[in-house]
Amino acid sequence: MTAFQNILAHFDRYIPLDETEKQALTSRLTERRVKRKQYLLQEGDVCKHFTYVVAGCFKMYGVDKSGTEYNLVFAAEDDWVADIASLHKELPSKLFIEAVEASTILQISKGDLWYLYTNHPKFNRTFRVIIEDKYTELQNRLLQTYSSTAHERYEQFLSQYPNLTNRLPNTQIASYLGITPEFLSKIRNERLTK
C-alpha cells in the first residue's frame, strides 16, 4: 500500500473524496521519511506543516527551564500531528515534535491547506473534524490530569493506546503521564503483584 492510498483510505473514513479532490489533495502532499530522533518542529520555530503519519510514531512535547521534557501527545499510524496554535497564528512554537521511531509521513503546508479550504470546501469540514478531535483529546486529558491519580491515568493509557504500550519506552510513557520513570516502575510492579 502506498502512502497516498493510505491517506485516501483515511479520508474515506470521514467523508469520501471525489477524483478532483483526491487529485487536489495528493498533488499538495509531500512524502518524507524521517529517522528516529529527527525533529519536525523545534521550540522557537513556527510550525509550517500539518503532518499525517503513514508509519512510525512521534511525540510532541514541551521542555521547562531545567531541561525536563513533558509529552503532550503521541501520534502514530493514521494520526495527525502539528502545533495547531503555532500553525494557525504563525507564532513561534513552545513545543518540539520528534520521531520516536523511524517514520514515513505526508505533509501539507499551511498555504496549500488554505488553498484546499478555499477551492474544495469539503476539506474545510474534514479538517475541522480532525482539529475538533484533537481539541477533545486535549480537553479530556486536562480534566483527567486534574481528577485522577497516576495509577488511574496509567490504566487509562493502557486501554486507550494498547499498541503504543509495547512500542514506547517507559520513560516516554512516564513523561506523558506527568510522573517520573521511577514512579511508573513502582506502579507497574504493584499492578503485577495484585
Next chain:
Amino acid sequence: MTAFQNILAHFDRYIPLDETEKQALTSRLTERRVKRKQYLLQEGDVCKHFTYVVAGCFKMYGVDKSGTEYNLVFAAEDDWVADIASLHKELPSKLFIEAVEASTILQISKGDLWYLYTNHPKFNRTFRVIIEDKYTELQNRLLQTYSSTAHERYEQFLSQYPNLTNRLPNTQIASYLGITPEFLSKIRNERLTK
C-alpha cells in the same frame, strides 16, 4: 451600551462586519440574564449554544466520582464559553457551565452558527480564530500544569487574569489551579511574608 453594541465591538476587533452581516448575526442572538449558580450546561446534556459573555462570569468544570469539582476555564466579559467537544459532535458533555456571578449573555444555537458559516463566509474565519484561541489556551494550560508548581501556577494566574483575582472566591481559584483551598491559603500567606 446595549448587549448588541457590545458584541459588535467585539467582532470589530477581529474582522469588521458589514451591515448585512451585523443583521445576520444579531437576528440570531438571544439575550439572557442568568443568576448566580444557574447552569448553562450540565453533565450528560448536549451543549446546544455558543455563549458570549456580555457581563458577569462563568466557570466550566468537571466533577469526579467523589463530587469534587475541577475548573477547566473561567469566562468573563467579552469572552466565549461552550463545551466545544459536545457542541460539535452532539455528544453528551462531561462538563458543567455555571454562573459564578449574575450575568448577561448572548447565545447562538449550533444551527444558526452553521447558517452563518454557510451564508456569510466571514464568520467561518472569525469563529475559527476564536476556537483556535481556546485551543491555544487549553494547550498552554496543560503544558503549564505538568511543568510548574502550584506556586508558579498561582503567580501566572495573577498576571494572566488580574481582574478575576478579586472577583472569584479563592476556593474557585484553587480548583482552577488543581489544588485545595487550604494549600492556596498557605501559598498566599508565604507570598505576603516575603
Next chain:
DNA sequence: ACCAACCCTTAAACTACATTAAGACTATTT
C-alpha cells in the same frame, strides 16, 4: 566486538500537596 548511550528497577530519604478539624468572619436567604 566494543563502548557509549540509553533503559528498567529497587530502595531510602525527602517534599509538595491533601486531609481533617476547628474557629472566626462574611454573605445570602428567610
Next chain:
DNA sequence: AAATAGTCTTAATGTAGTTTAAGGGTTGGT
C-alpha cells in the same frame, strides 16, 4: 434579625509522587 450557607485561615497529620543513588540489562554506532 436571625439563621444558614459559604469563605478564609492555621495547624497537625498523612500520602502520592520526587530525588538521589546504584546495579544490571539492552540497544546502537563504529
